Amino acid sequence: MGFPTGKETDNWPLIKAPWFKDIVNQKREVRVIVIHTMEAPEKGTTAENVAKYFQNLPSNNKASAHLCIDNNSIVQCVLDNDVAYAAPGANHNGIQLELAGYSNQNRDDWFDEYSKALLENAANAAAQYCLKYNLPRKHLSNAELKAGKEGIIGHVQATEVFKLSDHTDPGENFPWDYFIDRVEDYYQKRK
Numbered sequence: 001m002g003f004p005t006g007k008e009t010d011n012w013p014l015i016k017a018p019w020f021k022d023i024v025n026q027k028r029e030v031r032v033i034v035i036h037t038m039e040a041p042e043k044g045t046t047a048e049n050v051a052k053y054f055q056n057l058p059s060n061n062k063a064s065a066h067l068c069i070d071n072n073s074i075v076q077c078v079l080d081n082d083v084a085y086a087a088p089g090a091n092h093n094g095i096q097l098e099l100a101g102y103s104n105q106n107r108d109d110w111f112d113e114y115s116k117a118l119l120e121n122a123a124n125a126a127a128q129y130c131l132k133y134n135l136p137r138k139h140l141s142n143a144e145l146k147a148g149k150e151g152i153i154g155h156v157q158a159t160e161v162f163k164l165s166d167h168t169d170p171g172e173n174f175p176w177d178y179f180i181d182r183v184e185d186y187y188q189k190r191k
Contacts, residue, residue, distance in 0.1 A: 007128075007131045007132050007190075008132065009080065009125070009128040009129065009132055010074075010125075010128060012067065012074045012075060012076040013073070013074075013075050013076065014075070014076045014077075015048065015051035015052060015054075015055050015075050015076075015077060016055065016077060016078075017051070017054035017055055017057070017063075017064035017065075017077040017078055017084070018055065018057070018064075019054070019057060019059075019062035019063060019064045019085050020064050020078040020079075020082045020083055020084050020085060021082060021083035021085075021091075021092075022082050023081050023082055023083065027081065028080075028081045028082075028083070028092075028093075029093055030093055030094065030095055030129070030132075030133040030135070031093045031094070031133075031135070031148070031149075031150040032090055032093060032094045032095070032135075032140070032145070032150065032151060032152065032153050033094065033095045033097060033126050033129050033130070033135065033151075033152045033153070034086065034087045034090050034094045034095065034096050034097065034152075034153055034154070034155055034158060035097055035099065035122070035126075035152065035153070035154050035155070035169075035170050035174070035179075036065065036086060036087070036096060036097065036098045036099065036154075036155045036167075036169050036170060037098070037099050037100075037101050037102055037103045037105075037169040037170045037171065037174075038050050038068065038098050038099065038100050038101065039102055039103065039169070040100055040101075040102075041100070042070070042071070042100050042101050042114045042115065042118070043070070043100070044070060044071060044072050044073070045070070046068075046070040046100035047068040047069055047070040047073045047074065047075045047100060048068075048073065048075055050068045050098060050100075051068045051075040051077050054068075054077050055077070062085050063085050063086065064077055064078050064084040064085050064086060064096075065077055065078065065084050065086045065096040065097065065098040066078045066079075066080065066084050066095050066096045066097065067095075067096070067097050067098065067125055068098045068100075069097060069098065069099050069100065069118060069121050069122045069125060070099075070100040070118055070121070071100070071114045071115075071117035071118045071121070072117065072121075073121075074121055074125055078096070080095065080129075080132070084096040086098075086155070087155045087158040087159075087165065087167070088158065088162060088164030088165050089158045089161065089162025089163075089164045089165075090145075090153065090158040090162065094158075095129050095133075097122055097125060097126065099118055099119075099122050099170065100118055101115060101118065101170075102171070103168055103169040103170055103171035103174075104171055105171060105173060105174075106173050107173045107175060109173075110173065110174065110175045110178075111175070111178075119175070119178070119179055119182060120182065122179070123179060123182035123183045123185070123186050124186045126152060126179075126183045126186075127183045127184075127185075127186035127187040127189075127190060128186075128190065130183065130187050131187060131190055131191065135150050135151060135152075136150055136151050137151075137152070137180055137183045137184045137187055138151040138152065138180065139151065139152050139153070139176045139179075139180050140152065140153050140157070142157055142160055142161050145157055145158075145161050146161050152180065152183070154169065154170050154174060155167045155168075155169045155170070156168045156169060156170070156171075
């Protein structure tokens with residue numbers, strides 16, 4: 001598992017969530033980037049609205065993500081070296097990316113104007129984390145996730161492998177092929 005290579009991610013606006021595990025005096029090992037859907041409308045303010053939602057959650061509903069992403073913005077909620085509470089089993093070694101939209105979207109829905117802009121923002125962010133943590137730009141299978149491989153997964157895979165939640169996002173129609181190609185393109189441009 002890789003430690004940060006010295007490259008840093010962009011500085012995104014911060015709306016800090018209160019629920020995370022603070023890692024002090026050590027670098028956190030990251031082996032997966034976890035893709036989520038917010039289950040929230042595709043609007044230009046969704047990243048900010050969901051980040052504010054995380055910021056105001058009560059202690060009986062501890063949830064957070066590293067980034068909230070929509071078609072025109074990326075908002076950071078948990079700092080990279082801290083553990084977000086988003087995908088049990090893949091929290092301690094995962095970077096959590098929340099994407100505006102719904103897990104029940106069909107493939108065509110993922111290619112409308114809004115979602116293509118969202119996917120570009122998410123791919124750019126994922127590429128930066130792949131550089132920072134020296135991660136392959138690969139969508140892992142469940143067997144690879146279980147075996148401890150590094151790469152990119154959906155929350156549904158954390159659910160299926162670790163059996164600690166019931167989430168199925170980003171949905172069966174998420175365009176993994178397109179997304180991984182876009183991550184690779186951004187990775188090569190930033191390398």
